[in-house]
Amino acid sequence: MNTAATAAVASTRHDDILVVTIDNPPVNALGVDVRRGLLEAIEAADADPAVKAVVLLGAGRNFLGGADIREFGKPPQPPALPDVCNRIEAATKPVVAAIHGAALGGGLEVALGAHYRVALGSAKLGLPEVLLGLLPGAGGTQRTPRLIGAQAALELMLSGRHIGAKEAAKLGLVDRVAEGDDVLAAGLGYARELVASGAAPRRTSEGGALADRAATQTAIDAARAETAKKARGLFSPLKIVDAVQGALDLPFAEGLALERKLFIECLESPQRAGLVHAFFAEREAAKAPETRSAQPRAIASVGIIGGGTMGAGIAVAVLDAGLPVTMIERDDEALARGRANVEKVYDGLIAKGRIKPEAKDAIMARFNGSTSYDALSQVDLVIEAVFEDMAVKQAVFKELDRVCKPGAVLATNTSYLDIDQIAASISRPQDVIGLHFFSPANIMKLLEIVVPAKVSADVVATAFELAKKLKKTAVRAGVCDGFIGNRVLAVYGAAAQAIMEDGASPYQIDKAVRDFGYPMGPFQVSDLAGGDIGWATRKRRAATRDPNARYVQIPDRLCERGWFGQKTARGYYLYPEGARVGTPDPEVEAIIDAERQRAGITPRSFTDEEIVRRYLAAMINEGANVVHQKIALRPLDVDVTFVHGYGFPRYRGGPMHYADTVGLPKILADIQEFAKEDPLFWKPSPLLVDLVERGENFASLNK
C-alpha cells in the first residue's frame, strides 16, 4: 500500500511497520509540504490499528537537511516545525528515525522527536543553526540536553559542527549504528525488534540527562563564560546558552516557549540575514557559467612548481584531497626544503594529536619531488607558485609548454600579474588559468579562479571541480591587477593609510575594524603578512602610479628601517620576544607625526564610527567597480571573496550585502562627502550611481 500524503512525503506499509519517506530534493529540507506530509503521516499511523511502529527516512542522499532556509524571512506557513516534532513525539507507537547522509538542524530535531534512532556509519549529524545566526528552534535546545547532557549539547549547538554516526552513538544521540548502506533495512530491522519486544514510545522530552542539576549549571556557566569571550559580536550563541538554561529551569513546554521566543529574536536579526546570504552566495559563486556549459577534464595527478610557503601549502591542500603531487624545485636543496615545508604541516597535526604518524606516511607516499620538469610529462594539472615576476613565470610556462602532455591544465598562482600575458607567451593559451590561493593555502578557504581571455571553458569548469575536491570556496574572477580581492584591498588599504595620516593611530583604526567584526585590523594584518610584501608591490607600481594621487609614505618609513612586522619583532606594533600579539609603539607614533608634518597635515580626531564608514565606503565603491567592469560576475562574488579571503565578518554577509543593509544612497552620499577632500581617490563607482538612480540595490544584480 502506498499512500502519498503530499508529493514530498510517502507512506508505505511493510507488514505492520509504516515507512514514511521524505523526498524533497536536493537535500530533503523541511519545507511546508514536508511538514504537512509528516504530520499527516504520523496522524494516519496513530489512527491505524494495523500499524505497530513507524520508520522515518529520507530519499536520496540525506535524511533531512534541516529547515528550508529559503523560507526564512517569509510569512510562516503552518504547521510549524516544532509542532511537527511534538506530534511525532506524541505518537502512541514507536517511531524510529533511520538516518543516512545529513541529519542537520531541524532534520536532527525531527529525529529527536522520534522515539528511537539508528544511523548508518556514513551519517552526518549536527545542529548547525548557529552558523546561520539561529538556534535550534524545533525543540533542539530542550531535547538535546535532556538526551545527552548540557555540556555535550552546548558544544554541538555552539560549534555547529557535524559529527559522525560513531560519535553520535557515543554521545547517546543515536541508539545504534547499522552496518552497510541500506537505510530502509536498518530502520525496518530496528522497528521489528522494538515491536517484537513490546517496546513503548520513549520520549526525549522526558530524558533524564539534566538530573544532576549542579553539574548542569556548572556546564552552562562555563559555556556562557566561554561564549562571552569568543562570540565576537555574534548574537545567537548567547541565546543558545539562555535556551539551555531554560531547559534546566523550566518544564519542557515552557522551555519550548522560551526557545521559540529566542529563535524569533535570532530569525529577525540582521546577522541571520547576513549569514543566510553568505550560505547561498558561497553556493552560487561556485556555479560559474562554464560549470554549466562545459565538462571538466579529469584530474588524477597534480604538479606544483615551487616548494616555498605557498607551493607547500597548495601541495598539502592537494594531498589532503587524496591526489598525488609532484613538486618541482630548482635544485636538491630547495626540493628538500619544499618537502620539509610540507612535512612540517603534518608534523604539526601529529603534535596536536589530530592525525597519527601512519596517516602522515600514507599521505607522503603520494608526494614526489624532482628537479626536472620532465617529471611533469604525465600530470593532468600543474600549479606554479614561484617568485612573483613576469619573466620568471614566463620561463616556467615555457618549460611546461615543452614537457606537459596535450590537454594538461596549466595554472598560475600569481596574485597580481597579467595572466593573459603569461598565456600569450606559450603555444597553448587555451589551457592557461589562474588559481589564486590564499596563504596558508591548506587552511584558507578562498580560491580565486582567474579566467584569462583565451582559456577554454572546460579548463574553467575543471578549476571549479578541483576547488570542490580541495574543499575550497571558489570565486570566478577576471584578469586585472589584483583580481577581485587584492584589487579592492589596495583601495581600502589606501583609505586606512589616509585615515592614519590624517590623525587616527593605527591602533585606533585596528580596534575600530575589529569592533566591526574583523578578527584583525589592517595594520595587524600587515605585520602578520610582512610589511615587505606590500613594499615590493608599491615599488613595482611606482612607475605607473598617478603622480597626483595621494601617496602615504608612512609604511615606507617603517620598511626602510627593516620593521616588517612579526618576523622582525616590530612593525606597526612591537613584538617583544616573539610575541604574537603586538603592543603599540611610541616610536611608530613619532614617525607618523613626522610624516604628517612633512606632508603639511594638521592631525584631527576620528571617531571609530567614521573610521569604519570610510574604510567600508572605499571597499564597497571598489567592489562596485569590480562588478561594473565584470571582473566579478555579481556582487555576491565580491562578498564571498571578502568573507573567505580577507576576514570580513561573515555575519554581515560581505561588503556588498552590508552596503544594501546600510542603504546605497547613504553609501553614495558618504563617498560624495569624502570626495570634497580628495576627489581623485573618492570617485563614485558608475554602478553605485546607477543603482541609486534606479532605486535598486546590489542584491538585484545577484539574481
Ligand code: 3H9
Ligand atoms: C534549521 O534547521 C532551523 C531549525 O532548527 C528550526 C526551524 C523552526 N534549505 O550544500 P549543497 C540547497 S536551520 C534550503 O551544495 P551538499 C543548497 O542551497 C537549517 N536549501 O549540497 C543547494 O541549492 P542549489 C539547518 C538548502 O551535498 C542544494 O541544496 N540546516 C538547504 O554539498 C545543495 O546543497 C543546515 O544548516 C536547506 N536547509 O551538502 C544545513 N540545505 O542546488 C545546510 C541545502 O540551488 N545544508 N540547500 O545551489 C548543508 O549543510 C548542506 O547543504 C548539506 C548537503 C550537508 C545538507
